Amino acid sequence: MVLFEDALKIVLSQDFKPGVERVALSEACGRILAGDIFSDMDMPPFDKSAVDGYACQMTTGTSQGITPSIDRAQIIAVPNEKPLLVVETISAGTIPKQAIVPGRCSKIMTGAMVPRGADCVIMVEDTESAGENLVRFTLENTAKNICYQGEDIRKGELVLQKGIRITPAHMAVLASVGATDPLVSTLPRVGIFSTGDELVEPGTIPGIAQIRNSNASQLEAQVRQVPALPTYYGIAPDKSEELYKIIDLALANNDLVILTGGVSMGDFDFVPAVMKDAGVDIFFKRIAIQPGKPTVFGRRDHTFIFGLPGNPVSSFVIFEMLVKPLLHLMMGSSWKPLECMLPLGVDFSRHSSARKSMVPVIMKDGVVFPVEYHGSAHINAYSVANGIMNVPIGTTTLKQGEQVHVRLL
Ligand code: AMP
Ligand code: MG
DSSP states (O other): OBOHHHHHHHHHTOOOOOOEEEOOGGGOTTSBBOSOEEOSSOBSSSOEESSSEEEEOOSSSOOSSOOOOSOTTOEEEOOOSSOEEEEEEEOTTSOOOSOOOTTEEEEEOTTOBOOTTOOEEEEGGGEEEOSTTEEEESSSEEEOOEEOTTSSBOTTOEEEOTTOBOOHHHHHHHHHTTOSSOEEEOOOEEEEEEEOTTEEOTTSOOOTTOEEOOHHHHHHHHHHHTTOEEEEEEEEOSOHHHHHHHHHHHHHHOSEEEEESSOSSSTTOOHHHHHHHTTOEEEESOBSEESOOSOEEEEETTEEEEEEOSSHHHHHHHIIIIIHHHHHHHTTOOOOOOEEEEEBSSOEEOSOOSSEEEEEEEEETTEEEEOOOOSTTOTTHHHHOSEEEEEOTTOOEEOTTOEEEEEEO
8 A cells, every 4th residue: 555645756757748639729728738838929018008098298307208117106296287289199009199299198098108208198087178279187196097008918928837727817928929829738538447247338228236437427527627638438348358358459549548447356357457457556555645555557658547436435535636736747737736735624633544545626705614424435425525625644623713734626
C-alpha cells in the first residue's frame, strides 16, 4: 500500500510528450495552450478616452501634449472660468482632425482617440452648455480620464503562458492580440469500460441481483470536462479471457485507459492479473486513501491504465485526485486543483484513521459541512457536494470551527 502523496508523485513523474494542434479561436476555450502568446501591438494601441466628455488642456502642470501616467485617478485642475469652444466631435474609430489649444476643446466619446494637445477629458456629466458650440465645466477639477497607449500591454510582451487552461478571460486576450488559431495540446484519447457480471446499461431495467452501470456515464463526463476524448468500450464480464481482450484493445487505441471494478480482493477480481498478462507495468495496486484503496495504476508503452474501484464514489474521487492530474500532465498543463482552508461547521469524527479520508462537503457562507454519506456506494452524496474535505491519516476527530482543507469541485 502506498501513501496517497506517493501515488500522486508516481503519477506525476510519468513522461509523456503532448501532441499539439491549431484550433480556431472559437474552439479554444477549455483547451490547454501549447505555445506562449505575445502581443502584436500596444494595448491600448493609442491614447484613448475613458469617458464620454470633452478633451482639453488642464490649467496647471504640463499643458503641452499628453503627460503619460497610469495614475488616471490623479485629480487635476481644469479651466472653468471661461467657456471653451468645441472644435469637433470625435467618435470612436475616427482620427481627430483638430489639435487642442488653450480655450478650445473637442467633444469625445468613450474609446475614441484623444486629440493632439489634449491632456485630460472632462466627463460630460461635469459640464453645461454656454451657447452654441460653447461648453463650461461645472467643477474645478477632474481625473485625467485617458487610457494611455501601452499602459495595459506592450507590443511584444508575453500575455499568456503555455500550459494554461484557456478560460473566457483568456479568450479576450487571444482575440485582442489576433491569435485566431492558437496552438493547443491535442486531447488525450481515453478508453473507458466497466467490469462486473452484475451490471446492465442505464437503458435496461436491472434483473434480480443486477444494478445499472453508473460509473461509465460519470467517467465519460469527468473525462470530457478536463477536456479529453472518451471512447466507451462497454461492460466487460468478470472473466479473464474477455477482460484480456478488452484491456488489450483499449490499450492499443488510447493514451489512457480507465476501467472500474474487479480490482479488489474478491474471488472474481481478475483485473490486476489480467493487466499484467497484457504487458502492463503496474506501479501501485493499493493506496492508503478512503474511498479508493484498491486503485491500480500502470503503463504499457505510451499508454497509461487506471483500474478504479467499482463503487461510484470511489471512482469519482480517484478520478478527481489522480486521473485528472495525469490527464493534465499529458497535455503539458499547469492546472492545479483549487484548494482552501475553511472552518468546519460541525464536529466530525470517524472510526479509523489508518487512511487519508476524502469526505464530500458543502461549503456554505465560508463554512464547511460534511454531507450525509453512507459510504462509497452512496452516489448522491457527490451530487449535492461542492467540495471534498481531506482528513489526514492519524486524525479521527475534527472540532467545529477547526480549519479544514477542502478541494473545490
Ligand atoms: P468491485 O470493485 O468490482 O468489487 O465493485 C464494488 C461495488 O461497486 C459493487 O457493489 C459493484 O456492484 C459496484 N459497481 C461496480 N461497477 C459498477 C458500475 N460500473 N456502476 C455502478 N456500480 C458498480
Ligand atoms: Mg466487480
